[in-house]
Amino acid sequence: xxxxxxxxxxxxxxxxxxxxxxxxxxxxxxxxxxxxxxxxxxxxxxxxxxxxxxxxxxxxxxxxxxxxxxxxxxxxxxxxxxxxxxxxxxxxxxxxxxxxxxxxxxxxxxxxxxxxxxxxxxxxxxxxxxxxxxxxxxxxxxxxxxxxxxxxxxxxxxxxxxxxxxxxxxxxxxxxxxxxxxxxxxxxxxxxxxxxxxxxxxxxxxxxxxxxxxxxxxxxxxxxxxxxxxxxxxxxxxxxxxxxxxxxxxxxxxxxxxxxxxxxxxxxxxxxxxxxxxxxxxxxxxxxxxxxxxxxxxxxxxxxxxxxxxxxxxxxxxx
Amino acid sequence: xxxxxxxxxxxxxxxxxxxxxxxxxxxxxxxxxxxxxxxxxxxxxxxxxxxxxxxxxxxxxxxxxxxxxxxxxxxxxxxxxxxxxxxxxxxxxxxxxxxxxxxxxxxxxxxxxxxxxxxxxxxxxxxxxxxxxxxxxxxxx
Numbered sequence: 001x002x003x004x005x006x007x008x009x010x011x012x013x014x015x016x017x018x019x020x021x022x023x024x025x026x027x028x029x030x031x032x033x034x035x036x037x038x039x040x041x042x043x044x045x046x047x048x049x050x051x052x053x054x055x056x057x058x059x060x061x062x063x064x065x066x067x068x069x070x071x072x073x074x075x076x077x078x079x080x081x082x083x084x085x086x087x088x089x090x091x092x093x094x095x096x097x098x099x100x101x102x103x104x105x106x107x108x109x110x111x112x113x114x115x116x117x118x119x120x121x122x123x124x125x126x127x128x129x130x131x132x133x134x135x136x137x138x139x140x141x142x143x144x145x146x147x148x149x150x151x152x153x154x155x156x157x158x159x160x161x162x163x164x165x166x167x168x169x170x171x172x173x174x175x176x177x178x179x180x181x182x183x184x185x186x187x188x189x190x191x192x193x194x195x196x197x198x199x200x201x202x203x204x205x206x207x208x209x210x211x212x213x214x215x216x217x218x219x220x221x222x223x224x225x226x227x228x229x230x231x232x233x234x235x236x237x238x239x240x241x242x243x244x245x246x247x248x249x250x251x252x253x254x255x256x257x258x259x260x261x262x263x264x265x266x267x268x269x270x271x272x273x274x275x276x277x278x279x280x281x282x283x284x285x286x287x288x289x290x291x292x293x294x295x296x297x298x299x300x301x302x303x304x305x306x307x308x309x310x311x312x313x314x315x316x317x318x319x
Numbered sequence: 320x321x322x323x324x325x326x327x328x329x330x331x332x333x334x335x336x337x338x339x340x341x342x343x344x345x346x347x348x349x350x351x352x353x354x355x356x357x358x359x360x361x362x363x364x365x366x367x368x369x370x371x372x373x374x375x376x377x378x379x380x381x382x383x384x385x386x387x388x389x390x391x392x393x394x395x396x397x398x399x400x401x402x403x404x405x406x407x408x409x410x411x412x413x414x415x416x417x418x419x420x421x422x423x424x425x426x427x428x429x430x431x432x433x434x435x436x437x438x439x440x441x442x443x444x445x446x447x448x449x450x451x452x453x454x455x456x457x458x459x460x
Contacts, residue, residue, distance in 0.1 A: 073411070075398075078411045163419060164391070165423070169422070173422065174418060200415060
């Protein structure tokens, strides 16, 4: 943490030194567990962190191994981002344990393909909730998605992200033929740019949900697209549902992989966000509504949490 | 550390007689640079590559070109120092950055990187090594 000292971010006044780094963090408000079709998303905006002593509090939560990884990042900005990401994962998961587990106590392991997951201890009188999580970051936002016992993938990209290479070159190289054809129908370059980014986040979220890595689930082998829903009959009236996001194997077009459901939306007016979650077959939905539900919070751990689900911070949702 | 330097000197002398002998002046200077720069570090941990040969280590010019492509793609400020061992992930590269870097390198060097090869590139040095291998394969084809 010498960079904190070098850059004069460490508070020099003796009272503030006495007050902050050794003060115990405010307890995290507990959160209710996600329901079977729900993804909870907690996101942090690094630029909102103005208090350097918070970085100390976050650093305290990390394992020695995580601390080393943070310090291996090249430069202060990347180190701060890496630190926030770990702090976000730990504090988010802790919220769902009803105060029984502190953020610091979590242990993590990787599945055989390298996907991070929680390593739960065995407790005598309490079964920890089988939480699954996934994170994504850009330099301006870090997001953590949580589900109850269902594989999840999340990806965020800045809406303004520009690619160095031509969109169609990238698409030809990495996307499926159906996806390339779709992008080609978009004449407006800006529209094509944003659709490329949105499709990228969906494909990333799917790969991350599967947990087999980029090489285990090559982008070219699957298509993500909108499927028009059939009109449904509800109480005698014809009701057509909005199109839904589906995934199919390139080798097996028309056979939709219904196991996976998606949501695509804009977060904080700055990021396209895609979530992919396994459908819960143990708890089949009654009636029409079996689409992925979202609950979203903006957070600065130990400082403030704000539920933004029904606000302007979460908009243009496609499922 | 003494053992490592001894190894590096040994490999260094082998370099002088290996495939770079055609590039007489440049070769000798680059040998010295590589030996002091970090080639000694690379010799030991290359467990990932069962086919590790001395002649697969990339020229400094290739490493430099890779650095340029990476710096540009990740919009790295000049004060960020890139070394051959710099990991893309530690530079803040996400998966879209990585594929863009691969495409940028393909364009620079006139090569095509197979999907499974691109997953093995995690550092600047690995990218440079793969590029030289592909350039050589292309020349031989």
